[in-house]
Amino acid sequence: MSTRILHLPVRRRSDTRGHPLFRTAVAALALLVAAAPTWRQPHPARAAAPPAPGTEPARQPGTVAFIGVNVVPMDRERVIENQTVLVRDGRIVEVGPAAEVQVPTGALRVDAAGKYLMPGLAEMHGHLPGGNAPREFIDNVLFLFVANGVTIVRGMQGDPRQFGIRDSVMQGLTIGPTLVLGSPAMSGQDVQTVEDARRLVREYKEAGYDLLKIHEGLSPEVYQAIVETAREVDIPYGGHVPDAVGLHGALEAGQITIDHLDNYILAAERDDSPLRDAPPLERALKLALYLDESKIPALAEATRRAGAWVIPTLPLWEVLMGASEPAEVLLERPEVKYVPHEAVQQWANWVRTLQERVDREGARAHIEFRKRMLKALADAGVGILLGSDAPQIFSVPGFSIHREMRAMVEAGLTPYQVLESGTRNVAVYLGTPDEFGTVSPGRRADLILLEANPLEDVANVARRAGVMVRGRWLPESEIQERLARIAANYAVE
Numbered sequence: 001m002s003t004r005i006l007h008l009p010v011r012r013r014s015d016t017r018g019h020p021l022f023r024t025a026v027a028a029l030a031l032l033v034a035a036a037p038t039w040r041q042p043h044p045a046r047a048a049a050p051p052a053p054g055t056e057p058a059r060q061p062g063t064v065a066f067i068g069v070n071v072v073p074m075d076r077e078r079v080i081e082n083q084t085v086l087v088r089d090g091r092i093v094e095v096g097p098a099a100e101v102q103v104p105t106g107a108l109r110v111d112a113a114g115k116y117l118m119p120g121l122a123e124m125h126g127h128l129p130g131g132n133a134p135r136e137f138i139d140n141v142l143f144l145f146v147a148n149g150v151t152i153v154r155g156m157q158g159d160p161r162q163f164g165i166r167d168s169v170m171q172g173l174t175i176g177p178t179l180v181l182g183s184p185a186m187s188g189q190d191v192q193t194v195e196d197a198r199r200l201v202r203e204y205k206e207a208g209y210d211l212l213k214i215h216e217g218l219s220p221e222v223y224q225a226i227v228e229t230a231r232e233v234d235i236p237y238g239g240h241v242p243d244a245v246g247l248h249g250a251l252e253a254g255q256i257t258i259d260h261l262d263n264y265i266l267a268a269e270r271d272d273s274p275l276r277d278a279p280p281l282e283r284a285l286k287l288a289l290y291l292d293e294s295k296i297p298a299l300a301e302a303t304r305r306a307g308a309w310v311i312p313t314l315p316l317w318e319v320l321m322g323a324s325e326p327a328e329v330l331l332e333r334p335e336v337k338y339v340p341h342e343a344v345q346q347w348a349n350w351v352r353t354l355q356e357r358v359d360r361e362g363a364r365a366h367i368e369f370r371k372r373m374l375k376a377l378a379d380a381g382v383g384i385l386l387g388s389d390a391p392q393i394f395s396v397p398g399f400s401i402h403r404e405m406r407a408m409v410e411a412g413l414t415p416y417q418v419l420e421s422g423t424r425n426v427a428v429y430l431g432t433p434d435e436f437g438t439v440s441p442g443r444r445a446d447l448i449l450l451e452a453n454p455l456e457d458v459a460n461v462a463r464r465a466g467v468m469v470r471g472r473w474l475p476e477s478e479i480q481e482r483l484a485r486i487a488a489n490y491a492v493e
Contacts, residue, residue, distance in 0.1 A: 063088045064473050065103040066447075069112035071095060072454060073439040074119050074423045077416040079453065085117060087445040090471030094441060108473065115465055116453050119437050120151025120177075120446030121422040123401055124429075125259050125311045125387035128179065130159025138165060140486050141397050142176030144338060147479045148398030149461060151446035151469045152426060152436070154180040154387070156213050156239060156259070163208060177469065178446070180430070183209040186226060188217020188242070197225035205233040212237040214255060220244050227253045238309075247299070251306035256429075257385065258303065259311045264373045265366065268295045285321075285358055288365035296373060300380035309429055311387040312374050314367075314407035316395050319351065322358035323367045324394070327351040335399035337487040339391075347393045371411035378413050385429060386422030405458040415458045445471040 066085040073080060073095075084101035086094040094101055103109060123145060129138040142165075145153055155162060162181050169176040183204040184190070191197050204212060212230055214223075214237050223245045230237045231254075238257030241250045247263040258264075265287060269276070273290040275283045303310065318324040327348040330336075336344045378384055386408075388400035395403075401422070408418045427437030436444040447468040452460040466475040 063104050063107035065107045066110045066112040066117055068098045069115055069117045071439050072116055072118040075438045087471050090445055092441050092443050092445050116450040118448050119423040120448055121149050122152040122386055122426040123150050124154045124385040125156050125389045126153040127157045128155035128162050130161045144397040145177045146175055146469050149448040149467050150177055150398050150401055152178040156182045158183040158209055180210045182211050182213040185213045185215040187215035191222055194225040197222045198229045201226055201229040205235045214239040216240050216242055218242040251302055251308055257309045257311055260313050261370050264299055265369055267299055286362040288369050289362050296376045300376040303382045304380045309383040309385050310377050311385045313387055313389045315403040316389050316392050318367050319394050321363040321366050322354045323363035330394050335396040338396055340490045341492045375412035383425055384421040385425055402462050409458055415455050418458050
């Protein structure tokens with residue numbers, strides 16, 4: 001049965017099968033229609049097409065100065081008031097008291113008095129266009145990320161065309177975040193033998209992917225072959241945890257990221273759980289009612305010892321487990337206007353059918369466990385990375401990161417911890433702590449200018465005055481103009 005209704009068309013069909021608790025529920029409930037929602041575009045895909053009209057970056061002076069700004073550097077929890085930050089050629093070149101920094105003649109001066117400047121955010125489990133996606137669709141998705149202050153995306157569904165997209169972004173032809181490209185999903189469907197595993201790891205490394213995307217359905221033998229070959233060719237591996245491998249197996253194998261928290265709930269099942277031999281649907285929807293909370297500290301400590309990073313994707317799972325607001329409330333989210341109407345309506349129909357049939361008590365317990373697990377992981381010193389798995393059902397690129405941050409605060413993390421997960425932690429994870437993630441000289445100029453202090457409330461990150469991506473300044477007025485064009489393109493006539 002197809003599960004593509006969950007996704008915008010940038011996802012491969014196999015990608016939805018990786019959520020071990022959810023995929024059996026979807027199949028058993030028979031909720032999904034055969035055709036995937038499509039984002040209709042005015043022209044067919046063209047591999048070498050230029051950026052869509054109106055999306056080309058405008059030329060700017062070589063130096064940009066944010067004058068009188070309160071800097072949230074993210075090197076530690078602090079605000080440095082009344083600073084001037086100079087950016088030249090895509091790099092921060094000076095940060096100092098506004099009265100002392102000399103602004104060069106001809107610089108673009110941004111009056112930032114009373115505002116707050118922080119590093120750009122990351123989407124560490126995102127999905128990028130590929131395959132036959134039209135150019136306009138590609139440009140729109142990339143812009144939605146940047147418009148929300150997301151200046152780096154780790155793509156977790158590789159496609160060869162994404163290398164050209166990355167080149168276009170890095171050459172300044174397209175406004176978009178810096179892209180870290182994961183390989184095509186290495187799932188049990190796509191990698192069935194040890195020989196397949198070894199061959200594909202080498203192929204993906206040679207092709208230039210930055211990491212291997214581990215997915216569901218891998219046998220222990222095939223998973224081990226991936227791990228061994230990845231170590232030989234020096235490419236990291238992360239993503240889902242295959243059921244047959246299990247959380248502890250993935251940690252012992254050195255999997256660098258554990259995405260979605262799925263296998264923590266499996267690992268916390270009570271030893272005397274009555275669901276161990278239950279039908280898949282019942283187990284998927286009620287497992288959270290039969291957990292041993294005393295296992296949480298040991299799971300968190302095992303993750304810390306392994307040095308793995310965790311990417312929670314909390315709000316998406318409220319939708320996937322049927323624990324979110326009703327479809328009518330989800331349809332009122334302002335960001336859905338940046339998604340084609342047909343896709344949004346199919347999302348809504350999917351949610352309506354799901355919520356009629358799920359065990360709501362079990363669904364809520366499932367979500368609350370994820371939050372407690374995340375808090376325990378953070379308290380144990382596990383590295384947390386910000387990610388929302390966009391685009392996905394009711395997870396619109398860029399906008400979903402703000403929902404993710406608020407959910408992380410609800411789970412008990414401080415605003416600083418949440419912001420750190422999307423800034424400095426990302427640079428450390430990538431092994432480039434001096435490249436980006438803090439506001440200091442020499443760092444890449446990925447910045448968000450805000451109207452209020454994000455350390456007081458992460459919701460303030462949505463109160464933007466503008467975004468800078470690799471030194472290119474986009475004032476909020478320009479962002480809103482472009483967003484309006486995207487919304488108009490998808491509006492129902």
